[in-house]
Amino acid sequence: MLITGDTLLSRFRERESRRESIRQKLTWETIVAIDPFFDDLLHEIEGIKPGERFCANDTWYKKYKPIILNRVGWYAPNYVPEILKIERAYDLVYQRLYDALPDCKGCGCFTGF
Secondary structure, three states: OOOOHHHHHHHHHHHHHHHHHHHHHOOHHHHHHOOOOHHHHHHHHHOOOOOOOOOHHHHHHHHHHHHHOOOOOOOOOOOOOOOEEEEEEHHHHHHHHHOOOOOOOOOOOOHHH
C-alpha cells in the first residue's frame, strides 16, 4: 500500500482534530482523576492560615509553582501522561491552585489597590 502525501496530511489533520477536542474538554476534575496529587495540593493550599504578614506570590513562586512544574505542563517529566503536558492542563492547574491562595497581607505587593 502506497501512502501518499494527501493520506499523511489527512491523518495528521484527524489526529490534530482529536487533540484539539481533548484540549477543549479538559477540566480540573479530569486532571484530578488522572493525578489525585493536585487535589491534595489544593486542600493544602486552602488550609493555609495567613498570619499578620503573608505574601501569596512569594508562597506561590517559592513553594507551589516548582511542584507543579514537575507534574504538569511542557516541562513535566517523560513519565507524566501526555494529557498533563499540554498547555491547557498547566493553565487549569495553575489558576485553580493560585486562586486558592489567601490574599496577600502586609507584604508590599500591589494587590490591595
